[in-house]
Amino acid sequence: MGFLNYTFDWSVLWRHPYGGMFVKGILTTIHLSLLAWIIAVILGIMVGIFRVLPQRSIRFAGSAYVQLFRNTPFLVQLFFWYFAVPLLLSKPAQEWLYDHVPDYSYWAGVTALGTYTASRLAEQFRSGLLAIPRGQYRAAYSTGLTTFQTYRYVIVPYAFRIIIPPFTTEFLSCFKNSSLTMTISVMEITHTAYYIDSFTWHGLETTTAASMTYLCISGFIVLVMSFVEKKLRIPGMIARSQ
Amino acid sequence: MAGGLVLTFQLSLITMAGGLLLGIILALARLSSRPWLYYPATFYVHFFRGMPLILVIFWLYFLSPVITGKSLNEFHAAAISFIVFEAAYFAEIIRAGIQSIPRGQSMAAYSSGLTSFQCARHVILPQALRNMIPALVTQAVVIFQDTSLGYVIGLREFLRRVNLVDAREARSVELYLFAGLIYLAFCSAGSLCSQLLENRRQRNWRFD
Numbered sequence: 001m002g003f004l005n006y007t008f009d010w011s012v013l014w015r016h017p018y019g020g021m022f023v024k025g026i027l028t029t030i031h032l033s034l035l036a037w038i039i040a041v042i043l044g045i046m047v048g049i050f051r052v053l054p055q056r057s058i059r060f061a062g063s064a065y066v067q068l069f070r071n072t073p074f075l076v077q078l079f080f081w082y083f084a085v086p087l088l089l090s091k092p093a094q095e096w097l098y099d100h101v102p103d104y105s106y107w108a109g110v111t112a113l114g115t116y117t118a119s120r121l122a123e124q125f126r127s128g129l130l131a132i133p134r135g136q137y138r139a140a141y142s143t144g145l146t147t148f149q150t151y152r153y154v155i156v157p158y159a160f161r162i163i164i165p166p167f168t169t170e171f172l173s174c175f176k177n178s179s180l181t182m183t184i185s186v187m188e189i190t191h192t193a194y195y196i197d198s199f200t201w202h203g204l205e206t207t208t209a210a211s212m213t214y215l216c217i218s219g220f221i222v223l224v225m226s227f228v229e230k231k232l233r234i235p236g237m238i239a240r241s242q
Numbered sequence: 243m244a245g246g247l248v249l250t251f252q253l254s255l256i257t258m259a260g261g262l263l264l265g266i267i268l269a270l271a272r273l274s275s276r277p278w279l280y281y282p283a284t285f286y287v288h289f290f291r292g293m294p295l296i297l298v299i300f301w302l303y304f305l306s307p308v309i310t311g312k313s314l315n316e317f318h319a320a321a322i323s324f325i326v327f328e329a330a331y332f333a334e335i336i337r338a339g340i341q342s343i344p345r346g347q348s349m350a351a352y353s354s355g356l357t358s359f360q361c362a363r364h365v366i367l368p369q370a371l372r373n374m375i376p377a378l379v380t381q382a383v384v385i386f387q388d389t390s391l392g393y394v395i396g397l398r399e400f401l402r403r404v405n406l407v408d409a410r411e412a413r414s415v416e417l418y419l420f421a422g423l424i425y426l427a428f429c430s431a432g433s434l435c436s437q438l439l440e441n442r443r444q445r446n447w448r449f450d
Contacts, residue, residue: 006308071429072422075401080422083414091277179294183394190296203304207325211297218292 012202013209017025025192026213030112032188033178037171039114044121048149051126064120067118074177077116082108082184109181117174125172128163129155168225174216179214189213243386246403247424251401253321258382260325265332273335281332290330295391299323316397322391330386335352335381339374340366372443379436383429390425400424 012018021100050062069077086094097104132155140150182191193210195202271283284388290298302323307313314322351361390401398406404421408414 067430067433068426071383071433072425073390073401075390076418076421076425077395077407079414080418084418087415088423119266120245176292176294179393182296190294190300193297194300197304207246207297207300207304211293211301212338214294214297215289215292 001074008205009068009200010198010205012200012205018196020201021187021192021196022189022209025187025189025210028186029156029175029178029190029213030217032106032181032186033113033171035110036113036117036178037174039110040117040121040170040174043126045117045119045156045229047122048125048129051122052129066119066122069116072124074112074116074180076181078109078112078180078184079106103180105184105186108184109178109186113174113178113181116177117170120173121167124163124166125159128159128166131162132158132170136224161234164225164229164232168222171225174219175217175221176214188199243400243403243407246398246400249317249398250389250400251385253317253324253387253392256321256380257324257361257385257389260321260331261328262378263383264325264329265336268329268333268334269340271328272333273340287330287333290327291334293327293328295323295388296394298327299395302326316392316395318351319395320392320397320399324385324388328381328388331384332378332383335374335377336370339370339377342373343369376436376440376443379432379439383432383436386432387425388431 013022047062047065050058053059085108087102088121099188099218101107130169136154136158137150140154145153177191178188181188182194185191188197189210193203193206196206200206268283268287271279271289272287274280274283299320302314306319313319347365347369349362352358353363356364389399391400393402393405396402401421404417408417411417
């Protein structure tokens, strides 16, 4: 099949050894984004709560975190984790890192993506928290719950449902942002596509495959999340406006 | 590095102008009742919002030699892929802005005898644009950050230059902190701007 003076050869997608590389690339993209997502959710919820607490200093720390990570490009943060952080460590720690963590770029990618996504989640989570009527807090406190208990049993379960739609969006961008880890040589799907092109000169096919991977997985996540959203809906709470 | 920063700014401005223009067209097409306008525009927006920017850049990078027979220079390649990509996001902002205007407004406009063009020009768009401004400024900040992706096709924008200096001087910590600070300064200014506009809008809203 020809197209101008380009001949398509789709077999690069499954031919040995490229087929295996693709599968590995897709898997790397998936577990890298999932690990980053776990960090992001834990950190993001913490920072989000920090930003609505009554203590001034904690609130300040929370907003400083969000401002810092949201207002610098992800790529700069990625390079910082990858190039600069090892230099900041002590000598023995550096040596240990070089000897025992052969895939440092992967872990740098996970950390960078996790902390970056956390800052965006914190904002979403904060607006979720602010959407909860004050009466809920007052009722929780007046039944004798501590601050931690109030959040754990009353506010978070509430806020969690409000923020499922924005969290889905954030997960999708976390997943898409994982493609940037290619710049620090993580072999995820985008890098794999680029890498195979350098052997075969069939970049169009490989890029198509990578794009399809992102579109399919995104579509799948959207489906799952709309199902989860329906399942968890509290009767009487206002559902997402269409 | 200063030259790189200038390039970064140029690229951001071009992307904003081009993206906004294409975004308006897409948004209008998405709000149109004509299926041959609605479906392609919707597909376009969903397609590009589902793809990482880096892949769009690669698409252009691989596709342009096939179509034109020679490769584009990095600046044009980056500008085109950014415009194409960001237009999808602009389209959604603009569409949301237009849809945030209560239907009563257009009904009132029509019933006072305005044509559909006059209604859009004098009633809907002035209000919709005011609602969109904070979101548009935020998107501008995002674009400013996204231009750093020009890095992957070797465009010598700010981050690439920082990277090159690092390769020569091997002072990663200082250089990347510096790069971070520069971006932070400009983007914080942008975010603050958006925040102030948003506060003002909400205040005005209350007095309406």
